[in-house]
Amino acid sequence: MSTSEKQTRKPRKSYLEARKRLLEILHSPDFNSGDQIPAERELCELLSLSRMTVRKLLAELVEEGVLERRGNQGTWLLDTPIERPLQPALGIGKILELNGAVPSSQLIYFHVSTASARIARLLHIAEGDEVVMIKRLRLADGQPFCLETSYLPRARVVDLSAEMLEEAGSLYRLLAERYQIQDVYDEGTLRAAAMNEEEHQLLQAKPESPALVYRGVIYDRQRRPIEYLVSVNHPQRVAFRINGGLNEVDAPAV
Incomplete structure (x- = not known):
């Protein structure tokens, strides 16, 4: 397979499903903008994925602006730059x-x-x-x-x-x-x-x-x-x- 064919090959279904599961976890109530996400090892266990796959998924989300790396401090959900309070509560x-x-x-x-x-x-x-x-x-x-x-x-x-x-x-x-x-x-x-x-x-x-x-x-x-x-x-x-x-x-x- 040529280099160009490798670049245009679509991701496997299992990979896309893994990405979807990871995003669902990151968008669950347990996480908010600016929170640190679990370490790679924990994500591997949580998603039943290899370390290589998890690293690739995280790298993609960093590139897309969903996550950010902070040196040796880990990976974090990108913080929302502006927060506007919504109040009062109304049914x-x-x-x-x-x-x-x-x-x-x-x-x-x-x-x-x-x-x-x-x-x-x-x-x-x-x-x-x-x-x-x-x-x-x-x-x-x-x-x-x-x-x-x-x-x-x-x-x-x-x-x-x-x-x-x-x-x-x-x-x-x-x-x-x-x-x-x-x-x-x-x-x-x-x-x-x-x-x-x-x-x-x-x-x-x-x-x-x-x-x-x-x-x-x-x-x-x-x-x-x-x-x-x-x-x-x-x-x-x-x-x-x-x-x-x-x-x-x-x-x-x-």
């Missing part, structure tokens, strides 16, 4: 009503798990403590526009169930009425990121299109974290508007 239902759209949602899953080191740090709980994980597809006039994953300390919502959430319709209303958690506000970041296969399918987005991803911690009036939220927003159906320091999400009817 999706209320936001859509203000935009003249009819809100609805689909509960993708609801279960109790244990907090990873990152989630524990964000929620000010111990690693391994129970957290309620909720994933919901949010719709405006029947069209999906964002996929939200919430992590709540189980100790703050000890009896919260999927049935209660679906009956109430609004998580924040349920927090206020049942758990007396009111006057919540959020601090978070917004950045463009690649979507995984599930996100593309659920949001009915065009293949390879990026998403607007909001990651934020929701606090109560005593400044205690009550929720870590990851919101993956359809790039053509959601616009984040900032006005006079008060921010809200525009999700126009589509």
